Amino acid sequence: MNPTGLLEVTAVRRPTPRTVRVTFTGSGLDSLEAWPDQQLKLLFPPPGRPVRLPSADDDVMRWYQAYLAIPEDERPVMRSYTVRSRDRGTIDVEFVLHASADGPATTWARTAAHGDVLGRYGPDIAYRRPVPKADTVLLAGDETALPAIATLLSEVDNALVFVEVPDAAEEQLLPVRWLHRDGAPHGTKLLEAVRGASLGPGVAAWLAGEAGMVRSLRRHLVGERGLAKDVIEFTGYWRRALTQDDAPTSEDLADAREKLGG
Structure with missing residues (x-):
């Protein structure tokens, strides 16, 4: 499959008040192999410009x-997302509408609508x-981890699942234990x-969401529970007060070294 291409919006839905689920079609998606926690890069064009692909x-x-x-004035902004589901040449991607900031994604x-076009890698x-x-x-994980958790649940039948969301309105039809922040x-x-x-005994873990939250969970599982580091998969999807364009912090770099086995 060509790693680069265009995606066109065919449907937009709101499964919860703070979640936008977008269905895309595009060349090559019909041959896309499915696997859990499947990530891709979405390329958002500058306002008023078409998507320019490398x-x-x-x-x-x-x-x-x-x-x-x-x-720089033509370069699309790149953000990482997880495929929520796929069906006959289309993929669904969910966007969480963070209340605290409006980044490009x-x-x-x-305002996503039928016919809008993004790029992908x-x-x-x-x-x-x-x-x-x-x-x-x-x-x-938190609400940003829901697409990946939904796909993992299709492969894991012995999972204990906790998901933190802003409130009860953000629950989706998934067999998880919902935790409401409620402020x-x-x-x-x-x-x-x-x-x-x-x-x-015999526990493995998968953690994802806000980077500081994921870091605290890992420290608990390793330092207090005694889990080996190599049985914990972890990803910080986003950082409070920082974007993917900001430089990594020292803790971000330490996490990256650990994921690479350093």
């Missing part, structure tokens, strides 16, 4: 260099991660629930 190349580094070579999603099978295997698989600081309800959970 030259297609299977090598991600050469592709990224071509992306950076696009003049949130701004686009608020991926999904690339080189980034496929193994599904955790253990007697009990702990899945924990509490982000991540506190999720950390309390995981700390109070009876996990038993």
Whole structure:
């Protein structure tokens, strides 16, 4: 499958007040292999401009260099998302409308309509991660982790799942234990629930969502529960007060080294 292409919006729905689910069609999607937690890059054009794509190349580094070579006023903004579902040449992607900020992706999603066009890079099978295997698989995340958790649940039948969302209106039809922030600081309800959970022996974990929240969960599981680091899959999808364009913090770099085994 060509890693680069255009995506056209065919449908827009609101499964919850703060979630926009967009259905895309595009060349190559009909041959897309499915796997859980399938991530891709979406390319959002500057206002009033069409999407300008880098030259297609299977090598991600050469592709990224071509992306950076696009003049800044024409270069699309790139953000990472997870495929929520796919069906006969289409994919669904969910956008969380964060109340605190309107970045380029949130701004686009608020007014997304049939016929709108974005660019994409991926999904690339080189980034496929193994599904955790253990007697009990702990899945924990915030609302941004829901698309990945939904796909993982199709492969894992022994999961203990905690998802923190702003309030009851953000629940979706998934077999998870919902935790409502209801004004509490982000991540506190999720950390309390995981700390109070009876996990038993033979546990693997998958964690995703706000980076600081994920970091606190990992520290609990490793430092207090004694889980080995290599049985925990983790991803910080976003950072409070920072965007993907901001430089990584020292903790971000430490997380990246650990994921690479350093």
